[in-house]
Amino acid sequence: MVLNELTDLDLWLQVKQDNGVAFKTLFDRYWERLYVYAFNRLKSTADAQDVVQEVMISVWSRRASLDIETTLTAYLHTAVQYEVLNHFSRAAKITGRSLEYGKNILPELTSYITPLHLKELEALAENEITRLPEKMQQVYRLRQEQHLSVKEISGLLNISEQTVRNQLNSSYQKLKKHLKEAILVAIFLHGN
Template sequence: MDLFKKLSDEELVALITENNSKAFRTLYDRYWDRMLVKALSTLQSHELAEEVVQDAFINFWRRRQTIQLKYSFHTYIASVVKYEVMTKLANRNKQPLFIEDIAFTNPADHSTQQWLDFDELKDQIQNTILTLPDKCQLVFRLSREEGLTANQISNTLNISRKTVEAHISKAIKTLRISLGSFFM
C-alpha cells in the first residue's frame, strides 16, 4: 500500500477507473478527514457529515469508469461534498410537519422564501461563473471554493500573480453585474 501513497491523485484516479480498490482506498484515506471537516462545519452533526462524505466517495466509486475530471480530484470531491451538504440541508428542511408543530410556528416566518431565494441566488452565481472563460473559471474556483491564495494559484497553474488577480477581478466584476440585476 505504501507504493500507492506515493502516487499523485491523477495516477490514483487512473488506477481507480481500472477498478483498483487499493488506489481508491488511498484517495479515500487521503481526503476523508478534510472532507469530513468541510461537511461538519456546515451541518454541525458528525453523523450527517460522515454520511455525506461517505455518499460522495460511494458515488465516485460507482461512477469510476465513466468519470472525467475537469480539474483535480480534490476540486471534484470537495464540490461533490459541498453539493451533498446542500442536498442534506434541503432535505432536512423538507421534513413533514406534525399538527403540534404548526401551533408553535411563527406566522411571520419567511424561511421558505429565503431558502428559495438562496437556491435562486446560488443558481445565478453558478450560471454566471459558467459564462467566464475556462482559465478565469478555474482561477476563481481555486480562489473561492478551494481557498487558495493568489500565490498558490500562481504556482499551481504556472501563471503570474498579476494574471491570477486579473482573472479574479474579472470574475468578481462579472458576478457584480450579473447579481446586480438579481437584487433589483
C-alpha cells in the first residue's frame, strides 16, 4: 500500500491505528497549506511554524480518541485557526492591553496605526468598555484585564460558564463594531 495515494479518510484511519509513517504522510500533505494560512495571520515564520507544529502534535497525541466529524482538511484548518487565536491570547497576556486592542479586536487594520494613534484608540476602547452593560463589562474586565478563565469568572460571579461565554462574545462584537469606524478614521485621517 502506497500511503501517498490514500484518501484523507483512509490515511486518518491508518494514523488512528498508530501508524507513524501514515502520520508523516499526513503531516507532509498538509504542512505547507496550514503554514501559509498561519503565516498570513501571524506574519512570523517562527510563530507560524510553532502553530502548525502544535496542531499536528495535538492531532498525533489525541489520535486514538479524536473523532473528526468534518473533512480532515476542515478539521486541520479550524484547529490552526484556534491555535492562531490562542497565540494572540498568550501574547496579549504577556504584552498587555495594547496587543489585546491591536490584535484581538481588529487584527487586519492595526498594522496601519502608529503607536500614538493606538494609544488614542485604547482610550476610545476604554470609553466603549465603560458603555457596556454592567454585567457584560464586569465579565469582560475579569477576562481581559485579570486574565481569569471562563470557569473562574463563572465561579466568582455565580453564573453559568455558558453565560460567561455569551457575555464575552457579545462584548467582543459590540467593541469590534464601535471601534472599527474609529480605526478607519485613524488610518485615513492620520495616514501612516
